[in-house]
Amino acid sequence: MWLGLYMDRFSEMEAFATVVDRGGFTDAARKLGLSKSAVSKHVSALEARLGARLLNRTTRRVSPTEIGLAYYDRARRVLCEAGAADALVTSMQSVPSGLLRVSVATDFGVNHLSPVLGQFMAEFPDIKVDMVLDNRYAELISEGFDMAVRIGEMSDSSLRARKVAETRLRMIASxxxxxxxxxxxxxxxxxxxxxxxxxxxxxxxxxxxxxxxxxxxxxxxxxx
Known part of the structure; x- marks a missing residue:
């Protein structure tokens, strides 16, 4: 219920701000991909909820009232912040960046990961790698690891796993x-x-x- 109410308020705010930006309902509807009547209903619902007239409507133009202009300034900031948040997520997905913490056995890390780590960091310069060499089985979630390289059978777990190679174990004696x-x-x-x-x-x-x-x-x- 609260999510639906929030989405309605956001849609009303976006419709109102777009009407002010475009100077009318027709251009605002075209910008939002909605019908003119839908945009008008959003703005009317916003005015009814706030108990104030936000727009001066004439047959030739639409302009914000004094209260509407004050509300527009705040609403536009909220909408810009929401857009920036969306853009941030999109950019982080398109260009990998941030800290990558990896838990790996000492010998495997030194002999197999270290030689290719430089190439990986050159290909993804925005990723900072924290490779922890440790022969114990670390708790990934509680210890803040993003991934781990393990040798052996995968125990029952809710974590995702992918087989990357095979290795042989030998039984030896002097x-x-x-x-x-x-x-x-x-x-x-x-x-x-x-x-x-x-x-x-x-x-x-x-x-x-x-x-x-x-x-x-x-x-x-x-x-x-």
């Missing part, structure tokens, strides 16, 4: 370690081995491994 405890041949063999765990991994304190050759399901192994 020759000395394998010489002492033997080389694992199957997933189940890993239960008898000491596993190093990366504490910032999104999967938690587990290793997730899939045996594709045996068509086995995913196994969760405790890090040790």
């Amino acid at each position: 020759p000395d370690y394998l010489g002492r405890v033997g080389r694992p041949q199957r997933i189940d063999d890993l239960k008898d081995h000491r596993l190093l765990h990366y504490s910032n991994q999104s999967s938690g304190n587990v290793w997730r491994v899939t045996d594709r050759l045996a068509n086995a399901g995913r196994s969760a192994l405790p890090g040790g």
Whole structure:
């Protein structure tokens, strides 16, 4: 209800100001893309709501009254501010600008993003990039990040995500370690081995491994 009332008041204000600018209802209607009767109704509704006559109407011309001229000055400022607000949004969409805060893992940021960051900033000079290199999983919304680069599976989230590349994970061990405890041949063999765990991994304190050759399901192994 309040939104509809505000829109009616804005339409009335715009119709009145355009009539004053154009010096008549016919030209104002042409400017606004409305019928002459619609513009007249808007102005009449405005005068009725304010309880004051804003326009002097004759068969040959339309001019603002003293009260109407005072109201016009204020109304035109409001309309100009609204137009400036619309133009600001349009310009920000057509030419990207502002601060872009990005959360990214340290190694990935240094090895992959840093080399292309200069080219990005040259192409979009109005964007200021704040790239935070951190191996923890930051909370994007609460910490004020616009985007993040993550490696691994996307957890259930209301955030939008896009796959940009694939990476391979390798299971490695030192020759000395394998010489002492033997080389694992199957997933189940890993239960008898000491596993190093990366504490910032999104999967938690587990290793997730899939045996594709045996068509086995995913196994969760405790890090040790």
